[in-house]
Amino acid sequence: MQDDNPLYHAFLILTKVKYSKIPVLDKDRKAVGLLSLAMITDKMLQTDEISTDVLNELKVRDVMQTKFDKINFVQTTLETQLHLLVDNAFLPVVDDKGVFQGLLTRREWIKAFNYVVHTFDNHYDVNEKPDLNEN
Template sequence: MISFQSKELLETSIQPFIIPSEKVAHVQMGNSLEHALLLLTKSGYSAIPVLDPRFHFHGLISSPLITDSILGLERIEFEKLDQKKVEDVMNRTVPTIKVNSQFQQALTLLIDHPFLCVVDDVNYFEGILTRRSILKELTKQLHTNKKQ
Protein backbone atom coordinates (compact mmCIF):
# COMPACT_ATOMS: atom_id res chain seq x y z
CA MET A 1 0.00 0.00 0.00
CA ILE A 2 1.32 3.42 -0.94
CA SER A 3 0.91 6.15 1.64
CA PHE A 4 2.18 9.67 2.02
CA GLN A 5 3.63 11.00 5.24
CA SER A 6 1.53 14.13 4.83
CA LYS A 7 -1.07 15.68 2.59
CA GLU A 8 1.46 18.30 1.53
CA LEU A 9 1.76 17.12 -2.10
CA LEU A 10 -1.98 16.76 -2.61
CA GLU A 11 -2.52 20.29 -1.33
CA THR A 12 0.27 21.78 -3.45
CA SER A 13 -0.68 24.34 -6.10
CA ILE A 14 -0.52 23.21 -9.72
CA GLN A 15 1.11 26.49 -10.73
CA PRO A 16 4.72 25.17 -10.97
CA PHE A 17 3.61 22.36 -13.29
CA ILE A 18 1.74 24.47 -15.86
CA ILE A 19 3.13 24.82 -19.37
CA PRO A 20 2.53 28.52 -20.13
CA SER A 21 0.21 29.55 -22.95
CA GLU A 22 3.07 31.06 -24.96
CA LYS A 23 4.53 27.57 -25.40
CA VAL A 24 1.26 25.81 -26.30
CA ALA A 25 0.14 25.22 -29.90
CA HIS A 26 -3.41 26.49 -30.39
CA VAL A 27 -5.86 27.65 -33.04
CA GLN A 28 -8.51 30.33 -33.11
CA MET A 29 -12.20 29.69 -33.57
CA GLY A 30 -12.28 31.32 -37.01
CA ASN A 31 -9.36 29.33 -38.42
CA SER A 32 -10.10 26.86 -41.19
CA LEU A 33 -10.05 23.13 -40.53
CA GLU A 34 -7.20 22.93 -43.02
CA HIS A 35 -5.08 25.20 -40.81
CA ALA A 36 -6.00 23.22 -37.69
CA LEU A 37 -5.21 19.87 -39.33
CA LEU A 38 -1.87 21.19 -40.54
CA LEU A 39 -0.97 22.44 -37.06
CA LEU A 40 -2.06 19.18 -35.42
CA THR A 41 -0.06 17.13 -37.91
CA LYS A 42 3.09 19.26 -37.70
CA SER A 43 3.03 19.44 -33.90
CA GLY A 44 2.22 15.76 -33.40
CA TYR A 45 -0.36 16.57 -30.72
CA SER A 46 -3.62 14.65 -30.41
CA ALA A 47 -5.64 17.78 -29.62
CA ILE A 48 -5.01 21.50 -29.22
CA PRO A 49 -6.87 24.34 -27.50
CA VAL A 50 -9.25 26.61 -29.38
CA LEU A 51 -9.10 30.26 -28.35
CA ASP A 52 -10.81 33.48 -29.36
CA PRO A 53 -8.83 36.59 -30.39
CA ARG A 54 -8.68 37.70 -26.72
CA PHE A 55 -7.11 34.40 -25.63
CA HIS A 56 -10.23 33.03 -23.93
CA PHE A 57 -10.56 29.25 -23.99
CA HIS A 58 -13.51 27.73 -25.90
CA GLY A 59 -12.70 24.05 -26.45
CA LEU A 60 -10.42 21.55 -28.15
CA ILE A 61 -9.93 20.47 -31.75
CA SER A 62 -8.49 17.10 -32.75
CA SER A 63 -7.69 15.23 -35.95
CA PRO A 64 -10.56 12.72 -35.45
CA LEU A 65 -13.05 15.59 -35.10
CA ILE A 66 -11.76 17.15 -38.32
CA THR A 67 -11.71 13.86 -40.23
CA ASP A 68 -15.23 12.99 -39.10
CA SER A 69 -16.51 16.36 -40.32
CA ILE A 70 -15.24 15.81 -43.89
CA LEU A 71 -16.35 12.21 -44.35
CA GLY A 72 -18.93 11.93 -47.10
CA LEU A 73 -21.00 8.90 -47.98
CA GLU A 74 -18.58 7.68 -50.64
CA ARG A 75 -15.38 9.64 -50.16
CA ILE A 76 -13.46 12.03 -47.97
CA GLU A 77 -14.48 15.53 -49.01
CA PHE A 78 -11.14 17.32 -48.73
CA GLU A 79 -12.55 20.53 -50.22
CA LYS A 80 -14.50 21.04 -46.97
CA LEU A 81 -11.23 21.55 -45.06
CA ASP A 82 -10.93 25.08 -46.38
CA GLN A 83 -14.65 25.83 -46.14
CA LYS A 84 -15.36 24.78 -42.54
CA LYS A 85 -14.14 26.61 -39.46
CA VAL A 86 -12.71 25.22 -36.24
CA GLU A 87 -15.70 26.55 -34.29
CA ASP A 88 -18.02 24.35 -36.41
CA VAL A 89 -16.53 21.05 -35.23
CA MET A 90 -14.57 21.66 -32.01
CA ASN A 91 -15.38 19.93 -28.73
CA ARG A 92 -16.81 22.53 -26.36
CA THR A 93 -17.41 20.25 -23.39
CA VAL A 94 -13.96 19.62 -21.97
CA PRO A 95 -12.86 19.92 -18.36
CA THR A 96 -10.67 22.84 -17.38
CA ILE A 97 -8.80 23.62 -14.21
CA LYS A 98 -8.16 26.94 -12.49
CA VAL A 99 -4.67 28.36 -12.00
CA ASN A 100 -4.96 28.21 -8.22
CA SER A 101 -6.22 24.59 -8.09
CA GLN A 102 -4.56 21.93 -5.99
CA PHE A 103 -2.55 18.89 -7.12
CA GLN A 104 -5.26 16.46 -5.91
CA GLN A 105 -7.94 17.98 -8.16
CA ALA A 106 -5.60 17.86 -11.15
CA LEU A 107 -4.65 14.27 -10.43
CA THR A 108 -8.31 13.25 -10.37
CA LEU A 109 -9.14 15.01 -13.66
CA LEU A 110 -6.02 13.74 -15.44
CA ILE A 111 -7.08 10.12 -14.97
CA ASP A 112 -9.30 10.50 -18.04
CA HIS A 113 -7.43 13.19 -19.99
CA PRO A 114 -3.84 13.51 -21.27
CA PHE A 115 -3.86 17.24 -20.46
CA LEU A 116 -6.07 19.93 -18.96
CA CYS A 117 -6.43 23.49 -20.12
CA VAL A 118 -5.71 25.95 -17.33
CA VAL A 119 -7.87 29.07 -17.18
CA ASP A 120 -8.41 31.98 -14.83
CA ASP A 121 -11.74 33.22 -13.43
CA VAL A 122 -12.77 34.82 -16.74
CA ASN A 123 -11.73 31.79 -18.83
CA TYR A 124 -8.50 33.42 -20.04
CA PHE A 125 -6.18 30.66 -21.28
CA GLU A 126 -3.15 30.38 -19.00
CA GLY A 127 -1.63 27.17 -20.41
CA ILE A 128 -1.93 23.41 -20.02
CA LEU A 129 -1.27 20.90 -17.31
CA THR A 130 -0.13 17.54 -18.65
CA ARG A 131 -0.58 14.12 -17.15
CA ARG A 132 3.16 13.67 -17.69
CA SER A 133 4.13 16.62 -15.48
CA ILE A 134 1.89 15.44 -12.65
CA LEU A 135 3.14 11.86 -12.90
CA LYS A 136 6.76 13.07 -12.89
CA GLU A 137 6.16 14.96 -9.65
CA LEU A 138 4.28 12.05 -8.11
CA THR A 139 7.14 9.69 -9.01
CA LYS A 140 9.68 12.12 -7.57
CA GLN A 141 7.71 12.30 -4.30
CA LEU A 142 7.38 8.52 -4.10
CA HIS A 143 11.12 8.06 -4.54
CA THR A 144 11.84 10.75 -1.95
CA ASN A 145 9.51 9.08 0.58
CA LYS A 146 10.98 5.66 -0.17
CA LYS A 147 14.49 6.89 0.68
CA GLN A 148 13.31 8.34 4.00
Protein backbone atom coordinates in the same frame (compact mmCIF):
# COMPACT_ATOMS: atom_id res chain seq x y z
CA MET B 1 -5.30 27.13 -32.40
CA GLN B 2 -7.86 29.91 -32.74
CA ASP B 3 -11.56 29.26 -33.11
CA ASP B 4 -11.81 31.41 -36.25
CA ASN B 5 -9.03 29.59 -38.12
CA PRO B 6 -10.09 27.73 -41.25
CA LEU B 7 -10.44 24.02 -40.62
CA TYR B 8 -7.89 23.41 -43.38
CA HIS B 9 -5.27 25.31 -41.34
CA ALA B 10 -6.10 23.22 -38.27
CA PHE B 11 -5.82 20.04 -40.34
CA LEU B 12 -2.31 21.00 -41.47
CA ILE B 13 -1.19 21.84 -37.95
CA LEU B 14 -2.61 18.68 -36.36
CA THR B 15 -0.98 16.47 -38.99
CA LYS B 16 2.43 18.02 -38.17
CA VAL B 17 2.34 18.02 -34.37
CA LYS B 18 2.50 15.00 -32.11
CA TYR B 19 -0.59 15.91 -30.10
CA SER B 20 -3.87 14.10 -30.67
CA LYS B 21 -5.94 16.99 -29.31
CA ILE B 22 -5.18 20.68 -28.84
CA PRO B 23 -6.87 23.57 -27.03
CA VAL B 24 -8.79 26.17 -29.02
CA LEU B 25 -8.73 29.85 -28.03
CA ASP B 26 -10.91 32.78 -29.02
CA LYS B 27 -9.63 36.24 -29.97
CA ASP B 28 -9.41 37.14 -26.26
CA ARG B 29 -7.20 34.09 -25.56
CA LYS B 30 -9.99 32.36 -23.62
CA ALA B 31 -10.07 28.56 -23.80
CA VAL B 32 -13.28 27.80 -25.72
CA GLY B 33 -12.79 24.26 -26.97
CA LEU B 34 -10.65 21.29 -27.92
CA LEU B 35 -9.89 20.03 -31.42
CA SER B 36 -8.62 16.66 -32.60
CA LEU B 37 -7.61 15.29 -35.97
CA ALA B 38 -10.48 12.79 -35.67
CA MET B 39 -12.98 15.66 -35.44
CA ILE B 40 -11.62 17.10 -38.67
CA THR B 41 -11.41 13.84 -40.59
CA ASP B 42 -14.98 13.06 -39.55
CA LYS B 43 -16.07 16.12 -41.57
CA MET B 44 -13.97 14.95 -44.52
CA LEU B 45 -15.62 11.52 -44.57
CA GLN B 46 -19.28 12.53 -44.63
CA THR B 47 -19.69 11.61 -48.30
CA ASP B 48 -18.80 8.47 -50.23
CA GLU B 49 -15.26 9.76 -50.68
CA ILE B 50 -12.62 11.68 -48.80
CA SER B 51 -12.72 15.37 -49.63
CA THR B 52 -10.80 18.33 -48.27
CA ASP B 53 -13.25 20.82 -49.84
CA VAL B 54 -15.26 21.07 -46.63
CA LEU B 55 -12.10 22.13 -44.77
CA ASN B 56 -12.08 25.46 -46.63
CA GLU B 57 -15.74 26.08 -45.84
CA LEU B 58 -15.68 25.42 -42.08
CA LYS B 59 -13.97 27.15 -39.18
CA VAL B 60 -12.44 25.44 -36.16
CA ARG B 61 -15.40 26.60 -34.03
CA ASP B 62 -17.74 24.60 -36.28
CA VAL B 63 -16.28 21.24 -35.25
CA MET B 64 -14.48 21.74 -31.92
CA GLN B 65 -15.53 20.09 -28.69
CA THR B 66 -17.04 22.80 -26.50
CA LYS B 67 -17.63 20.80 -23.31
CA PHE B 68 -14.29 19.96 -21.74
CA ASP B 69 -12.49 19.95 -18.41
CA LYS B 70 -10.24 22.86 -17.51
CA ILE B 71 -8.65 24.01 -14.29
CA ASN B 72 -7.62 27.12 -12.42
CA PHE B 73 -4.54 26.54 -10.24
CA VAL B 74 -5.88 28.82 -7.52
CA GLN B 75 -9.31 27.20 -7.32
CA THR B 76 -8.68 23.58 -8.32
CA THR B 77 -7.41 21.21 -5.62
CA LEU B 78 -4.68 18.66 -6.30
CA GLU B 79 -7.23 15.91 -5.70
CA THR B 80 -9.52 17.34 -8.40
CA GLN B 81 -6.59 17.70 -10.80
CA LEU B 82 -5.71 14.04 -10.32
CA HIS B 83 -9.31 12.97 -10.75
CA LEU B 84 -9.61 14.91 -14.02
CA LEU B 85 -6.27 13.63 -15.33
CA VAL B 86 -7.53 10.05 -15.11
CA ASP B 87 -9.74 10.73 -18.14
CA ASN B 88 -7.76 13.54 -19.79
CA ALA B 89 -4.20 13.48 -21.14
CA PHE B 90 -4.02 17.21 -20.41
CA LEU B 91 -6.05 19.98 -18.82
CA PRO B 92 -6.12 23.55 -20.07
CA VAL B 93 -5.20 25.95 -17.28
CA VAL B 94 -7.15 29.22 -17.20
CA ASP B 95 -7.15 32.26 -14.95
CA ASP B 96 -10.20 33.69 -13.16
CA LYS B 97 -11.40 35.29 -16.42
CA GLY B 98 -11.05 32.08 -18.45
CA VAL B 99 -7.89 33.28 -20.21
CA PHE B 100 -5.64 30.41 -21.27
CA GLN B 101 -2.46 30.14 -19.18
CA GLY B 102 -1.05 26.81 -20.36
CA LEU B 103 -1.51 23.07 -20.05
CA LEU B 104 -1.20 20.64 -17.18
CA THR B 105 -0.34 17.27 -18.67
CA ARG B 106 -0.81 13.89 -17.07
CA ARG B 107 2.83 13.16 -17.87
CA GLU B 108 4.14 16.23 -16.02
CA TRP B 109 1.92 15.49 -13.00
CA ILE B 110 3.24 11.92 -12.84
CA LYS B 111 6.84 13.13 -13.22
CA ALA B 112 6.36 15.61 -10.36
CA PHE B 113 4.74 12.97 -8.15
CA ASN B 114 7.55 10.52 -8.97
CA TYR B 115 10.12 13.14 -7.91
CA VAL B 116 8.34 13.71 -4.59
CA VAL B 117 8.15 9.98 -3.87
CA HIS B 118 11.82 9.42 -4.64
CA THR B 119 13.10 12.44 -2.69
CA PHE B 120 10.64 12.38 0.22
CA ASP B 121 13.19 10.95 2.68
CA ASN B 122 15.66 13.71 1.78
CA HIS B 123 13.25 16.39 3.01
CA TYR B 124 11.20 14.77 5.75
CA ASP B 125 11.74 12.59 8.79
CA VAL B 126 9.00 10.01 9.10
CA ASN B 127 8.34 8.61 12.55
CA GLU B 128 6.11 5.71 13.40
CA LYS B 129 2.73 6.89 14.61
CA PRO B 130 2.24 6.09 18.31
CA ASP B 131 -0.46 3.59 19.14
CA LEU B 132 -3.08 5.55 21.07
CA ASN B 133 -4.81 2.37 22.23
CA GLU B 134 -1.85 1.26 24.38
CA ASN B 135 -2.80 1.63 28.05
